[in-house]
Amino acid sequence: MKYVCLGYIEAGKFENMSESERNSFVDECFTYDDVLRRNEHFAGGEALQPASSAVTLRFKGGKVIVTDGPYAETKEQIGGILILEARDLNHAIQLMSKHPGVQAGPFEIRPAADLTEMIRDSEKRRGKAKV
Numbered sequence: 001m002k003y004v005c006l007g008y009i010e011a012g013k014f015e016n017m018s019e020s021e022r023n024s025f026v027d028e029c030f031t032y033d034d035v036l037r038r039n040e041h042f043a044g045g046e047a048l049q050p051a052s053s054a055v056t057l058r059f060k061g062g063k064v065i066v067t068d069g070p071y072a073e074t075k076e077q078i079g080g081i082l083i084l085e086a087r088d089l090n091h092a093i094q095l096m097s098k099h100p101g102v103q104a105g106p107f108e109i110r111p112a113a114d115l116t117e118m119i120r121d122s123e124k125r126r127g128k129a130k131v
Contacts, residue, residue, distance in 0.1 A: 002043055002083055002112035003092040009079040009105040011051065028100035036084070041095055045082035076105050083112070 014022065036042035051069065058065045082099075086092035092109050101107065 001086060001088065003086055003089070004110050004112050005045075005082040005084055005092070005096055006108040006110070007079045007082065007101050007105065008076040008108070010076050013104060014079070025100065025104065032099050032101075033082075036095065041085050043083040043085045045080060047080040048078060051077040079105065082107075084109075 014025075017025065033042055033045070054069055056067050056069065058067070079101075082096075084092055084095060086095055089109070089111065096102065096107050096109060099107070
């Protein structure tokens with residue numbers, strides 16, 4: 001089963017580390033990501049640029065409104081996502097508990113939604129059924 005792990009970090013924490021601290025932290029994280037890959041638990045992931053580069057879309061009054069910045073004002077911001085392959089939630093928790101990234105801020109772990117059936121039903125309704 002896939003789990004989406006959202007890694008949060010306090011705004012400015014990474015930028016305020018010394019170069020040596022940043023390099024050490026990054027190397028520890030990538031080393032553990034390699035462990036996850038070798039054991040076929042790493043299904044994907046991406047780091048995110050700072051929240052200041054984000055835009056948020058909202059549907060309001062019949063149209064899409066675009067605003068600068070993250071969805072919510074918080075001290076911690078999403079720093080990246082990791083898609084994990086795990087047997088169950090407890091296994092995902094065990095795997096992510098060992099990730100050095102947890103030292104920088106919390107990780108939210110959520111089961112990925114399997115949209116296969118929903119997509120198939122929508123394709124049928126839209127006349128795009130696969131042959």
